[in-house]
Amino acid sequence: xxxxxxxxxxxxxxxxxxxxxxxxxxxLAVTNTMTNGLAMGLATTFVLLASEIVISLIKKLIPNDVxxxxxxxxIATFVTFVDYFLKAFFPPIAAxxxxxxxxxxxxxxxxxxxxxxxxxxxxxxxxxxxxxxGFGFTWALLLLxxxxxxxxxxxxxxxxxxGAWYQPMVIMVLPAGAFISLGILVGIMNYIxxxxxxxxxxx
Amino acid sequence: MSEEFTRVIxxxxxxxxxxxxxLIRFLGICPFLGVSKQVETAFSMGLATTFVMTLTGMxxxxxxxxxxxxLNLPFLQYVSFIIVIASLVQFVEMFIKKTSPVLYKxxxxxxxxxxxxxxxxxxxxxxxxxxxxxIESIVFGFSAGVGFTIAIVLMAGLRETLEFGDVPExxxxxxxxxxxxxxxxxxxMGFSGLISI
Amino acid sequence: MNNSTGRLILTLTVLGLVSAFxxxxxxxxxxxxxxxxxxxxxxxxVFAVLPGASDYKEVEKDGQVFFxxxxxxxxxxxxxxxxxxxxxxxxxxxxxxxxxEAEKVYGIQVLEHQETPGLGAFITGEKYEANFIDKPFxxxxxxKRPATSPYEVEAISGATISSxxxxxxxxxxxxxxxxxxGGGA
Numbered sequence: 001x002x003x004x005x006x007x008x009x010x011x012x013x014x015x016x017x018x019x020x021x022x023x024x025x026x027x028l029a030v031t032n033t034m035t036n037g038l039a040m041g042l043a044t045t046f047v048l049l050a051s052e053i054v055i056s057l058i059k060k061l062i063p064n065d066v067x068x069x070x071x072x073x074x075i076a077t078f079v080t081f082v083d084y085f086l087k088a089f090f091p092p093i094a095a096x097x098x099x100x101x102x103x104x105x106x107x108x109x110x111x112x113x114x115x116x117x118x119x120x121x122x123x124x125x126x127x128x129x130x131x132x133x134g135f136g137f138t139w140a141l142l143l144l145x146x147x148x149x150x151x152x153x154x155x156x157x158x159x160x161x162x163g164a165w166y167q168p169m170v171i172m173v174l175p176a177g178a179f180i181s182l183g184i185l186v187g188i189m190n191y192i193x194x195x196x197x198x199x200x201x202x203x
Numbered sequence: 204m205s206e207e208f209t210r211v212i213x214x215x216x217x218x219x220x221x222x223x224x225x226l227i228r229f230l231g232i233c234p235f236l237g238v239s240k241q242v243e244t245a246f247s248m249g250l251a252t253t254f255v256m257t258l259t260g261m262x263x264x265x266x267x268x269x270x271x272x273x274l275n276l277p278f279l280q281y282v283s284f285i286i287v288i289a290s291l292v293q294f295v296e297m298f299i300k301k302t303s304p305v306l307y308k309x310x311x312x313x314x315x316x317x318x319x320x321x322x323x324x325x326x327x328x329x330x331x332x333x334x335x336x337x338i339e340s341i342v343f344g345f346s347a348g349v350g351f352t353i354a355i356v357l358m359a360g361l362r363e364t365l366e367f368g369d370v371p372e373x374x375x376x377x378x379x380x381x382x383x384x385x386x387x388x389x390x391x392m393g394f395s396g397l398i399s400i
Numbered sequence: 401m402n403n404s405t406g407r408l409i410l411t412l413t414v415l416g417l418v419s420a421f422x423x424x425x426x427x428x429x430x431x432x433x434x435x436x437x438x439x440x441x442x443x444x445x446v447f448a449v450l451p452g453a454s455d456y457k458e459v460e461k462d463g464q465v466f467f468x469x470x471x472x473x474x475x476x477x478x479x480x481x482x483x484x485x486x487x488x489x490x491x492x493x494x495x496x497x498x499x500x501e502a503e504k505v506y507g508i509q510v511l512e513h514q515e516t517p518g519l520g521a522f523i524t525g526e527k528y529e530a531n532f533i534d535k536p537f538x539x540x541x542x543x544k545r546p547a548t549s550p551y552e553v554e555a556i557s558g559a560t561i562s563s564x565x566x567x568x569x570x571x572x573x574x575x576x577x578x579x580x581x582g583g584g585a
Contacts, residue, residue: 021236021377022233023233024232024233024236025229025230025231025232025233025321026229028229028232029228029229068289069286069289072285072286072289072318073282073285073286076281076282076285077282079281080278080279080280080281080282083281084278099325099328099329099332102280102281102324102328103230103321103324103325103328105281105285105324106285106318106319106320106321106323106324107321108233108319111319171389174388174392175226175227175229175385175388175392176385176386176388176389176392177385178229178385178388179381179382179384179385179388180381180382180385180386182381183374183377183378183379183380183381183382183384183385184378184382186377186378186381187371187373187374187378188373190373190374190378191373
């Protein structure tokens with residue numbers, strides 16, 4: 001039951017994108033197509049899962065004063081792994097995410113969960129938390145990229161959905177459209193849950 | 204010499220306005236959303252970030268050229284860059300604390316936040332990617348910081364005014380900030396034809 | 401607390417070493433795949449811009465690498481070059497295939513770019529690349545309407561800058577090939 005709660009927490013109550021509003025750089029940058037959004041979500045979930053597992057296992061060995069540098073080191077190692085893995089086996093995805101794969105290192109979502117959850121909780125709960133947060137992040141990316149790709153190019157996952165009659169709103173795939181559509185989506189989420197986003201940010 | 208000088212000036216303009224780190228490249232969104240409520244704090248944050256970015260530009264160039272490339276260790280790039288940034292921030296904090304208590308008072312609380320600002324790591328990663336030389340790396344770091352400062356101060360100015368605006372309840376806070384950022388990004392797109400790199 | 405300083409350094413050193421070891425292993429494991437992909441992408445691009453070529457070989461002249469394409473009888477039918485230049489957001493790399501004897505461009509293929517998706521990214525699209533098919537060597541003019549002369553290139557609407565950048569990269573590539581293969585000059 002507790003595990004289920006840990007898992008559900010990230011999916012909805014404390015959704016990293018819509019409720020905690022952390023780790024926003026990739027949310028805005030790579031959601032121009034659904035393929036990118038999904039790939040980024042899964043890559044982040046993997047790094048989150050692997051980092052929380054390792055940190056939860058070695059938390060007792062790490063002196064308090066070097067906690068943060070040690071966590072960053074662990075995270076950076078897994079990110080490099082993901083980067084080379086994508087470059088070797090999924091080169092088109094690696095090319096389109098480019099700079100934002102290495103930037104997973106400084107995604108405050110990962111360091112934030114490592115610090116707030118994995119460093120205080122046992123292994124099985126950390127796994128549940130990382131999967132919940134990771135999938136919560138992934139569906140948020142998918143939703144935003146679906147809106148942007150459909151309106152901006154009339155397609156989903158690169159497959160043309162809307163016919164030739166549809167005049168694509170190019171602004172949606174541009175930076176400006178990213179900000180505006182995310183703003184509106186967060187607003188809609190606030191409306192659904194009837195409360196305003198906590199004005200927190202990373203750190 | 205003069206050709207080099209022109210290139211540096213063009214690099215400065217294009218990094219500040221055309222490829223603005225925050226509004227076009229989506230780097231440093233967290234502080235942009237989080238520390239943009241008051242013009243004064245936003246300016247201090249921008250100043251601290253610019254300072255660290257300039258040093259980062261220099262440090263990453265040296266490390267990448269003389270250690271990582273020289274010893275053929277490309278796979279340690281991310282790990283070493285993030286360690287350099289973290290230690291640089293720590294060092295700057297200690298240095299300012301000792302030399303200028305006034306400056307420390309103004310910037311001190313922002314410095315720890317800078318380590319996880321993805322604009323800094325993004326900057327470090329873009330330097331080897333774009334193949335900048337030593338001077339260009341420093342200018343790139345400095346102008347990225349200036350661009351960041353401009354964006355965050357503009358946003359803070361707008362949000363101060365917005366305090367008195369009649370914003371719908373559900374859009375208060377983050378949503379309206381994002382929508383304003385979108386309009387700012389549109390405005391910055393206007394700079395795109397300014398010069399060619 | 402003296403003990404703890406030592407422990408701090410020890411912890412970070414051990415973590416750093418473990419990390420470096422793991423990454424060195426990952427690097428060794430993935431590198432061959434990465435190199436293979438790059439070689440394949442390059443081969444595909446060379447054949448795409450040199451239609452009719454069944455084999456190609458890399459030739460170095462004046463510090464530049466050219467790709468000479470040969471047909472089945474072993475006759476050289478064209479030369480391609482990988483040209484790089486600044487785009488709207490970052491560097492653009494274009495493979496340009498030419499026939500230096502007939503002084504024309506066979507075609508181009510954009511290999512790498514960081515242009516805006518939905519706008520500048522259309523430089524990789526067939527419609528834009530088709531601009532350069534069978535184009536005579538020369539200085540080109542980017543126009544915002546369908547090209548009427550062979551020296552005109554139709555810009556992507558909303559992405560004139562990206563279109564112009566690619567065009568000047570192609571012009572540069574042509575000059576490099578002309579210099580090395582003596583066509584024209």
